[in-house]
Amino acid sequence: MSRFLVVVWALVLALQIVHGNNAPKEQFELHEGNCSRALIGDMVFLDHVQLSRLPLVGRNTTTSWYGDQKIYCILALGGKQTSKDSTVLIKEGGINHTFVTLEFHSQKNHGLEYNVQVFGKLPKK
Numbered sequence: 001m002s003r004f005l006v007v008v009w010a011l012v013l014a015l016q017i018v019h020g021n022n023a024p025k026e027q028f029e030l031h032e033g034n035c036s037r038a039l040i041g042d043m044v045f046l047d048h049v050q051l052s053r054l055p056l057v058g059r060n061t062t063t064s065w066y067g068d069q070k071i072y073c074i075l076a077l078g079g080k081q082t083s084k085d086s087t088v089l090i091k092e093g094g095i096n097h098t099f100v101t102l103e104f105h106s107q108k109n110h111g112l113e114y115n116v117q118v119f120g121k122l123p124k125k
């Protein structure tokens with residue numbers, strides 16, 4: 001019986017992992033890739049994304065970077081005025097690509113603020 005449960009649990013976990021890789025993850029903040037090794041000299045893009053709050057509606061925006069470097073770390077960290085319910089997701093490109101588009105959503109009645117940093121290296125010949 002308990003072995004059966006372990007098998008079912010393992011299957012559920014495996015399905016979640018497979019599913020999670022397909023759907024873009026929407027989350028409060030983003031730390032993608034090898035950020036612990038990120039070097040300031042590799043920063044290819046720095047952006048401050050801010051939307052003021054509007055009554056009754058949520059607001060969306062995007063920011064994009066296209067370049068020559070292959071991305072190895074993406075950070076999108078909430079600023080002081082960020083509502084905890086706002087989210088960010090990778091819409092296009094990302095780790096191992098030479099471009100990325102991030103999409104931001106705020107909740108109704110809330111604005112959002114994010115600091116975005118992208119780190120990349122020129123691919124080795």
Ligand SMILES: *[C@@H]1O[C@H](CO)[C@@H](O)[C@H](O)[C@H]1NC(C)=O
Pocket residue numbers: 057058059060105
């Ligand atoms: C923002 O994005 C959300 C989720 O994709 C969507 O439901 C909503 O209509 C969008 N709002 C605006 C103002 O575009």
Ligand SMILES: *[C@@H]1O[C@H](CO)[C@@H](O)[C@H](O)[C@H]1NC(C)=O
Pocket residue numbers: 033034071072095096
């Ligand atoms: C992150 O670092 C690990 C260990 O060095 C490496 O195997 C992996 O390819 C790296 N990932 C990226 C996206 O550079």
Ligand SMILES: *[C@@H]1O[C@H](CO)[C@@H](O)[C@H](O)[C@H]1NC(C)=O
Pocket residue numbers: 095096
């Ligand atoms: C990026 O490339 C590295 C090295 O080829 C690989 O280890 C890693 O899994 C890739 N990451 C993504 C998110 O594709």
